Amino acid sequence: MTARTGSIKVKTGMAEMLKGGVIMDVTNAEQALIAQEAGAVAVMALEKVPADIRREGGVARMSDPRIIREIMHAVTIPVMAKIRIGHFVEAQILEALEIDFIDESEVLTPADEHHHVNKHDFTIPFVCGARNLGEALRRIGEGAAMIRTKGEAGTGNVVEAVRHMRTIMSEIRKVVNMNEDELMAEAKNMGAPYELVKLVHDEGKLPVVNFAAGGIATPADASLMMQLGADGVFVGSGIFKSANPVKMAKAIVDAVTYYNDANKLLEISENLGMAMPGLSLASISEENRMAGRGW
Amino acid sequence: MKIGVLGLQGAYREHMQCLGKLGIDTMDVRYNQDLKHINGLIIPGGESTVISKLAQKNLLFDAIRQKGLLNFPIWGTCAGLILLASEIEDNSVEPLKLMKIKVRRNAFGRQKHSFVTKIKLSGFAAQEEFPGVFIRAPQIISIGDGVEVLARYQKNIVACKQGNLLATSFHPELTSDLLFHQIFLNIVQRSMVTSLAG
Numbered sequence: 001m002t003a004r005t006g007s008i009k010v011k012t013g014m015a016e017m018l019k020g021g022v023i024m025d026v027t028n029a030e031q032a033l034i035a036q037e038a039g040a041v042a043v044m045a046l047e048k049v050p051a052d053i054r055r056e057g058g059v060a061r062m063s064d065p066r067i068i069r070e071i072m073h074a075v076t077i078p079v080m081a082k083i084r085i086g087h088f089v090e091a092q093i094l095e096a097l098e099i100d101f102i103d104e105s106e107v108l109t110p111a112d113e114h115h116h117v118n119k120h121d122f123t124i125p126f127v128c129g130a131r132n133l134g135e136a137l138r139r140i141g142e143g144a145a146m147i148r149t150k151g152e153a154g155t156g157n158v159v160e161a162v163r164h165m166r167t168i169m170s171e172i173r174k175v176v177n178m179n180e181d182e183l184m185a186e187a188k189n190m191g192a193p194y195e196l197v198k199l200v201h202d203e204g205k206l207p208v209v210n211f212a213a214g215g216i217a218t219p220a221d222a223s224l225m226m227q228l229g230a231d232g233v234f235v236g237s238g239i240f241k242s243a244n245p246v247k248m249a250k251a252i253v254d255a256v257t258y259y260n261d262a263n264k265l266l267e268i269s270e271n272l273g274m275a276m277p278g279l280s281l282a283s284i285s286e287e288n289r290m291a292g293r294g295w
Numbered sequence: 296m297k298i299g300v301l302g303l304q305g306a307y308r309e310h311m312q313c314l315g316k317l318g319i320d321t322m323d324v325r326y327n328q329d330l331k332h333i334n335g336l337i338i339p340g341g342e343s344t345v346i347s348k349l350a351q352k353n354l355l356f357d358a359i360r361q362k363g364l365l366n367f368p369i370w371g372t373c374a375g376l377i378l379l380a381s382e383i384e385d386n387s388v389e390p391l392k393l394m395k396i397k398v399r400r401n402a403f404g405r406q407k408h409s410f411v412t413k414i415k416l417s418g419f420a421a422q423e424e425f426p427g428v429f430i431r432a433p434q435i436i437s438i439g440d441g442v443e444v445l446a447r448y449q450k451n452i453v454a455c456k457q458g459n460l461l462a463t464s465f466h467p468e469l470t471s472d473l474l475f476h477q478i479f480l481n482i483v484q485r486s487m488v489t490s491l492a493g
Contacts, residue, residue, distance in 0.1 A: 002412065003410040003411070003412040003429075004410055004411050004412065005407065005408060005409060005410045006407075007411055009411055009428060009469065010406075010409040010410060010411060010428065010429075010430055013306075013409075013428055013430050013466060013469050014406055014409060014430050014431070016306045016309065016340075016469070017305055017306055017340050017341050017342065017373070017374070017430060017431075018341075018342070019304070019305060019306060019308075019341070020302070020303070020304040020305060020307075020341070021304050021305075021341070021342060021345055036344060039344070039345045039348045039349060040345070041304060041341070041342045041345050042342070076344065076385070076387045076400060076401065077342055077344055077345075078342075078405075078406060078431065095407065098404075098405045098406075098407050099405075100405055100406035100407075100431070101406065123407050124406060124407055125406065253345070253349070254349075254352075257303050257304060257325070257349055258325070
């Protein structure tokens with residue numbers, strides 16, 4: 001009996017298994033174990049969390065595989081890692097390392113200002129950021145098995161993630177309500193493949209899992225994103241830049257499971273210590289914003 | 296008849312959709328008291344470490360275990376199978392210890408080695424094969440008395456049954472073949488008749 005690896009079924013299926021979960025950024029094995037113990041559904045292995053990448057500036061690249069490998073050895077949950085937009089060789093290296101999921105991420109400095117990686121070429125699934133439905137469907141067209149909002153990473157400010165999630169959800173509702181003869185013009189307007197626009201119209205949802213990411217810093221932020229329609233949540237700097245990472249990590253995991261239960265959220269939110277310091281978007285110049293990266 | 300799907304984390308909606316296609320009422324189970332309203336429970340795929348921890352925190356874990364010991368119908372897929380086991384090879388997850396099976400997590404390797412294949416059924420159904428979707432899947436490495444093997448992939452046991460407990464290491468909820476959902480519903484149906492008679 002032949003076994004087929006790398007099909008869209010096992011890639012999108014893997015993402016389905018992450019639903020209702022929290023994916024946490026970690027920079028070493030010790031943090032990875034804290035995340036796993038707190039109930040993270042996966043970890044994102046990287047050298048620096050987005051808040052530090054933002055502060056230090058310069059060119060941000062894929063992490064040293066040594067760091068990623070140590071994290072992979074430390075935990076039994078899936079491990080993800082980031083590559084620069086369009087940097088298919090970084091992706092080849094991570095595939096050789098047998099990472100479980102690749103994030104083609106605007107948090108790193110883009111390697112190509114016109115093209116993203118052709119993700120169909122890989123056995124490993126990819127997650128990509130999106131600000132709107134057109135961008136999400138372009139990434140899915142390139143083979144992404146999972147979508148996340150971009151938000152504005154490393155700010156501890158959820159405002160952009162909210163904007164992106166609301167935009168995607170309202171654009172889905174719009175496409176669902178369209179007549180079939182309006183879909184081609186809409187595909188042209190959005191710059192998205194017609195077949196995928198048609199699929200959203202017919203199914204009433206994105207064809208892949210859609211997580212929230214970028215600026216989530218508290219259990220309330222996580223629940224907000226879930227109530228707006230996210231399937232799960234990425235927390236980058238929000239955990240290990242908070243005063244009490246163990247408590248914060250557990251609280252955000254609970255907030256994603258009980259996102260619709262205000263009494264539970266009250267209990268979860270109490271006495272967590274300081275969340276990560278936040279940045280107002282007005283204080284970040286246009287060229288220093290990460291969400292605009294991606295095409 | 297109403298079937299509950301443990302909704303703490305993972306692919307619970309897919310199971311509900313499959314049951315919906317068979318005309319069955321479903322609810323997602325997140326609290327202890329939800330167990331009162333259902334005739335059978337599905338523990339879905341997801342991350343077994345996460346589901347186990349969340350269930351332990353809110354006391355669902357013990358409540359499910361108590362029900363399972365009283366022969367309440369429970370079906371675990373993938374992570375759910377891990378939770379039903381008596382023993383996890385690397386002790387990385389606290390299982391419910393309901394089925395006499397020993398399980399190896401991520402037995403086929405990391406995500407790169409996740410695969411789709413046809414698995415062989417052991418002759419209990421009209422069809423001989425079933426589409427197996429294996430995602431970082433566990434393997435049953437040994438079984439105890441009273442555990443019936445339902446399907447194998449190569450030599451590995453990938454589906455089995457013990458009383459009213461059913462376990463599959465693959466994901467029937469990600470396919471359009473509803474055979475295993477039907478098998479579970481038959482188990483639930485029989486258990487309802489028995490409890491009425493009792």
